[in-house]
Amino acid sequence: MPELPEVETVRRQLSQRLPGRRIVGVTIDDPLCADPCPPAQLAAQLEGREIRSVRRRGKYLTIWLDDGAQLVVHLRMTGRLLWWPPDADVAPERFLRATIDLDDGSTLQFADQRRFGRLLRLDPSADPEAHWRGRVGVEPLSGHFTPAAFAAVLRGRRTPIKAALLNQALVTGIGNIYADEALHQAGIHPETMAGSLSATRVERLRQAIIDVLRIGLATGGASIHTYADALGGRGGMQSQLQVHLNEGRPCPACGTTVVKTRVAQRGTYHCPRCQRRSGRRT
DNA sequence: ATTTTCCCCTGCCGGC
DNA sequence: TGCCGGCAGGGGAAAA
Numbered sequence: 001m002p003e004l005p006e007v008e009t010v011r012r013q014l015s016q017r018l019p020g021r022r023i024v025g026v027t028i029d030d031p032l033c034a035d036p037c038p039p040a041q042l043a044a045q046l047e048g049r050e051i052r053s054v055r056r057r058g059k060y061l062t063i064w065l066d067d068g069a070q071l072v073v074h075l076r077m078t079g080r081l082l083w084w085p086p087d088a089d090v091a092p093e094r095f096l097r098a099t100i101d102l103d104d105g106s107t108l109q110f111a112d113q114r115r116f117g118r119l120l121r122l123d124p125s126a127d128p129e130a131h132w133r134g135r136v137g138v139e140p141l142s143g144h145f146t147p148a149a150f151a152a153v154l155r156g157r158r159t160p161i162k163a164a165l166l167n168q169a170l171v172t173g174i175g176n177i178y179a180d181e182a183l184h185q186a187g188i189h190p191e192t193m194a195g196s197l198s199a200t201r202v203e204r205l206r207q208a209i210i211d212v213l214r215i216g217l218a219t220g221g222a223s224i225h226t227y228a229d230a231l232g233g234r235g236g237m238q239s240q241l242q243v244h245l246n247e248g249r250p251c252p253a254c255g256t257t258v259v260k261t262r263v264a265q266r267g268t269y270h271c272p273r274c275q276r277r278s279g280r281r282t
Numbered sequence: 283a284t285t286t287t288c289c290c291c292t293g294c295c296g297g298c
Numbered sequence: 299t300g301c302c303g304g305c306a307g308g309g310g311a312a313a314a
Contacts (some may be wrong), residue, residue, distance in 0.1 A: 001307065061302080076308055077291085095292095114291050116308070117294090135309090159285065168309075176307070224291095225306090265287080266307070288313070295305085 002075040004140065004173030005040065005216030006235065007059050008226055010081055013230040017083055017106065018063065022050045025101035033097040033112065033119050045121055046071060057138040057173030072131075073110070079117030082109040083230045111224055118181070130141030136172040140209050141217075145171070145212065147199075150206045154194045161205070162190035163264035177222055177237075180244040182208040184251075189275045190263045216241060233244045243269040245257040 002010075026046045028039035037199075049065040056062065061081070063071040069172060073081060084090045086105030093111040098119060100108040110119065122131055137153060138144045153170040154161075164170055165179040174182070184189050185208035188201060197205070221235030226247065228234060242252050249262040251271035261268050 003308095077306080078293095112291095112295070114307090116291065157284085163285085166308085242312085267305090284314105286312100288312080289310090290308105293306095295303105297302090297304105298300105 001077055001175050001177060001224065001226055002079065002221070003059060003175035003178055003216070004213055005222035005237065006217075006229075007056055007061060007075065007173075008141075008162070008217055008219045010230045010234065011054050011056045011061055012073075014061075014063075014081065014083060014108075016171055017230075018051045018054055018102075018108070020051070021106065021172065023047055023065075023100055024103050025099075027053040027099040027101075028119075029099075030097040030115065032110075032115055032120065033110065033117060035118070037121065042121055051102075055133055058139070059175070062122075063069075064161075072120040072122055074118050075112070075121075076114070076116035076118070078113040078226045080109075080111045080226065080228050081230055082111065082228070083107070084109070106147070107199070126221070134169055135168045136168055136250040138172065140171050140173055141213055142220040144208070147203050147206060151199065151202050154197065154202060157194035160191045160263050161188060161193055161194045162266070162268055165209075166264060166266065170205075171209070173213070173254070176210050176266050177224070177244050178209070178216060178269075181212040181242060184215065184243045184253075184269075184271060184275060185212060187274050189213055189277045190261070190268050190270050192278065243271055 021045050022040055026043035026098055026237055028034055031039045034042045051069055052064045052066055054063050084107040090107050093109055095111045095113040097112050098110040133272040139151050157164055162179055165174050186205040188205055216237045219236035222237035224236035224238050243258045246258045249258055251258055254273050256271050256273035258269055
């Protein structure tokens with residue numbers, strides 16, 4: 001599942017290659033990926049535009065164009081953005097949903113097995129923040145993710161801390177993988193009520209979030225199911241996971257068997273010894 | 283206002 | 299072998 005480190009890896013690769021290129025052709029094979037916008041309309045609005053920059057908001061990639069519009073891409077579960085150099089022998093992707101051809105002959109493919117991924121154009125005439133407000137919270141690898149900011153978004157919350165971490169409106173970019181890993185590193189049980197964590201534990205968790213995301217970024221992300229970066233490469237984070245997907249295996253920290261439970265409708269992995277239940281629970 | 287549930291999708295896997 | 303139910307999960311909408 002592409003989370004912040006995976007999306008950021010793709011962003012860095014694309015930001016080295018896309019700016020300055022002009023979109024000369026857009027082909028949308030699966031109308032669902034542009035939903036609710038008619039595919040022909042989206043294609044027409046993108047064609048002829050020059051790409052200025054490639055940025056990221058949480059798990060969203062935002063490709064800024066010369067008319068002030070943004071092409072927003074969300075990979076959701078199984079989406080991939082693949083870049084091919086000019087004159088490359090572009091492989092016929094099995095789950096190809098859309099193709100963007102650029103003026104130098106390079107190509108950007110959007111493939112998505114599960115069809116949850118979306119392409120969306122934000123119109124320059126609209127309030128650019130309207131789309132993000134209430135949807136994406138603080139960026140965990142930015143200077144805004146301070147102890148006070150993290151404490152503020154958890155304060156009073158009665159949901160399990162795991163659910164709070166998955167809530168993109170609070171801290172944005174954390175998904176199931178990194179939530180499990182951060183909670184393990186911080187020694188916090190995933191069902192602990194978010195608002196009941198002590199200041200010490202909140203700070204320990206904040207550091208753990210930053211830590212696991214940085215490791216994910218340094219290893220190029222976790223290629224667990226279908227994730228590949230913009231060049232088709234795989235990440236290395238999947239072999240660094242301490243608890244996620246490790247049900248039945250010994251916790252690297254203490255040897256206790258990792259267990260899998262269900263928290264907030266999500267498969268959740270934790271070490272019952274490193275992450276003891278404490279304080280009030282939900 | 284916050285929290286929970288449901289739903290979208292398709293490949294895969296275990297069970298019979 | 300082959301069918302089938304269940305599962306996986308990000309996020310948005312709807313319900314509680």
